Amino acid sequence: MVVRRAAEDHLAAYHAKRDFSRTSEPRGGAAPAEAGSRFVVQKHDATRLHYDFRLELDGVLKSWAVTRGPSLDPEDKRLAVRVEDHPIEYGEFEGTIPKGSYGGGTVMLWDHGTWTPVEDPHEGLEKGKLTFRLDGERLHGEWALVRMRPGRDRSDRNRENWLLIKHRDAYAEPGRDLLAEVTTSVKSGRDLDAIAKSGVEWIDGRERSAAPPQDKPRRGKTQAGPPAKPAKRLRR
Numbered sequence: 167m168v169v170r171r172a173a174e175d176h177l178a179a180y181h182a183k184r185d186f187s188r189t190s191e192p193r194g195g196a197a198p199a200e201a202g203s204r205f206v207v208q209k210h211d212a213t214r215l216h217y218d219f220r221l222e223l224d225g226v227l228k229s230w231a232v233t234r235g236p237s238l239d240p241e242d243k244r245l246a247v248r249v250e251d252h253p254i255e256y257g258e259f260e261g262t263i264p265k266g267s268y269g270g271g272t273v274m275l276w277d278h279g280t281w282t283p284v285e286d287p288h289e290g291l292e293k294g295k296l297t298f299r300l301d302g303e304r305l306h307g308e309w310a311l312v313r314m315r316p317g318r319d320r321s322d323r324n325r326e327n328w329l330l331i332k333h334r335d336a337y338a339e340p341g342r343d344l345l346a347e348v349t350t351s352v353k354s355g356r357d358l359d360a361i362a363k364s365g366v367e368w369i370d371g372r373e374r375s376a377a378p379p380q381d382k383p384r385r386g387k388t389q390a391g392p393p394a395k396p397a398k399r400l401r402r
Contacts, residue, residue: 189263194252205220221298226253230311248327257278274356275352295310311328312331
């Protein structure tokens with residue numbers, strides 16, 4: 167019960183930002199029966215194209231928006247902005263978030279697998295250096311997330327900026343642009359355009375048709391049609 171309440175508390179910001187009558191994103195809220203170690207990378211074509219990097223911890227997915235996506239080159243230090251925790255079920259989501267909604271755009275499951283922390287992950291998050299190994303379909307080996315010092319810009323003070331860095335190991339490939347080479351989903355084999363046009367989503371590990379978003383009626387107004395025009399008078 168303690169773990170479940172903690173997961174629900176972690177998701178308060180996630181729930182507050184979304185209208186689930188419009189978006190098919192999973193609501194989540196209950197911690198899984200057993201702790202897992204999954205990771206997921208979702209390619210997200212929102213206001214700006216970016217990659218959402220997520221690590222399972224404490225019954226939720228700890229999440230960062232990586233502006234230019236992960237790189238296999240240890241010399242590349244990719245900006246990763248910490249965002250709200252997401253439910254575990256989000257790791258299976260692939261589809262389209264309606265325009266006008268938070269994060270509106272197309273989401274692709276670009277990679278998934280398991281992660282293993284090199285040191286205590288809670289201490290790493292608190293101290294600002296989280297080192298781990300990935301075993302996915304596309305990303306492997308040792309990586310690190312390193313928190314940056316707050317900048318003088320006010321916009322930087324309201325967010326946590328981290329850097330996602332590939333460590334030098336057998337899986338490092340300097341100069342290789344994996345993101346340009348691999349542009350399809352690990353789940354469905356589709357690219358972003360195909361996902362946006364198909365109307366088919368992956369939710370909770372199952373494929374289903376995406377229902378069109380329903381716009382809420384405005385308060386104080388009915389959904390009746392326009393008033394009828396008065397009948398024309400017949401001339402005698």
